[in-house]
Amino acid sequence: MLRRALLRGKGFPGWWSAAVFGGIGGLRSGGILGGGPDVITFTGAMRSRSRPDWQDLRMTSAAAPKKDPWDLPDVSGLTVGVLGGTGDQGRGLAYRLALAGQRVIIGSRAAERAHEAATEIGHGVEGAANAECAERSDVVVVAVPWDGHARTLGALRAELAGKLVVDCVNPLGFDKKGAYPIKPEEGSAAEQAAALLPESRVTAAFHHLSAVLLADPAIDEIETDVMVLGEVRADCEVVQALAGRIPGMRGVFAGRLRNAHQVESLVANLISVNRRYGAHAGIQLTDV
């Protein structure tokens, strides 16, 4: 965790100075080994004359975080809406968040379907039409099919104004060779949401969870990391804290919305993993 990393950082001033000196601003395009000043010092016999790779791009001292990144807000009092809450992913998330004690309202185009699904899920979950779900919620998770993503959000612009929106949609196509990413014109589903909802606080998260594992009442803990993306740190921290309410889960900040497409698209790779290994693959980040 952070402490470990900091201790290591202190133990290896070479990397840290490389990081400080080689702050992002100083780098140019060029990929994994491209850009960056000639300052990294390898340990042991591994002296290197070459440039630091991306792993050495650390926060500059000037921009060093003023707070522990694991110090997250208390979100237990927030009401979470789940648009597409009658689908497998939305339903599974609603179930887990409600189990964790969160107040959850699932939304659907048809209020009746939402009510039925909410009754099935139990644990105090309520159902409502999408508009009411959005209006009554503090945080609104978007778990609708990619097909209906733009249409659904475009119609809820007013209800979602001022809300913290969490997009977890993965735009994918399928053919005989399996799954492949669809790149939305806006860059990603999350960026499409941000474009359609200028008055909302849009983040992206919960892309890599197995609806099957989420829904399985025999499973108490889901050991996985939730990559949380967004432009505003406070908003991302709320989503990270929400993810952390689910036993085994951890919310990890993983970049700005312009880096959402690859996070959404990675599901195509997880599908390949599932098919080869008969698994329900998820992601964990190491050394964090």
Added chain:
Amino acid sequence: MLRRALLRGKGFPGWWSAAVFGGIGGLRSGGILGGGPDVITFTGAMRSRSRPDWQDLRMTSAAAPKKDPWDLPDVSGLTVGVLGGTGDQGRGLAYRLALAGQRVIIGSRAAERAHEAATEIGHGVEGAANAECAERSDVVVVAVPWDGHARTLGALRAELAGKLVVDCVNPLGFDKKGAYPIKPEEGSAAEQAAALLPESRVTAAFHHLSAVLLADPAIDEIETDVMVLGEVRADCEVVQALAGRIPGMRGVFAGRLRNAHQVESLVANLISVNRRYGAHAGIQLTDV
């Protein structure tokens, strides 16, 4: 691991039948909740009328793997060349593979630089000019800067003919907001390699390793998964086996080359993670 997943699969015939019935071919574009037949049955109180999500897209029975996906070839006798072996990533990989007992030749534009770096790394690593490195190797890892990717590979087409090429280049750009993916015209660095090397067997792997951790002689094990992409299963299995030679590492098949861009691009997110948490983040796949 696989056994766990298979047992669970047997325990939940609902998913399996959903998978078999909903084989990839039967799906249409539409993203995480889009496409797919209406067959998934949820466990417990979670009956669902909705469609299976991507986590339920399993190998169809007809296409079920005939072998244990963890049954990988013995690669201990193969010589591994590392183009860009004087850079941090290539150097770190060469060091770890040599430590594991692999015969390694690092390549550089200048033979002398390669010889110097090889001497510094030790453990029997040899150095050579890129062309000789390619010619003398069975497996050739491409760890050059993205800037020089096309130029380097284009010049080695003859030497790389028939070789197993492992591309681990991450095309990234950097600006004040951090890192962002660069999308090559061919779709990814790996697909560019495949286009430039029609007579080679091109795979992609080793994208998410920390050069810093690879190079640190105080670190014995690097607990991470190496996502291996490619078109030919036998070629991917050689790369998976190579990754598995490094203590703590596991090579996992993660899709075709057309799904390489998001794997390469995910490094932009790992950079954000590293900066926020002061880490050297890597990836592990859960439930696999």
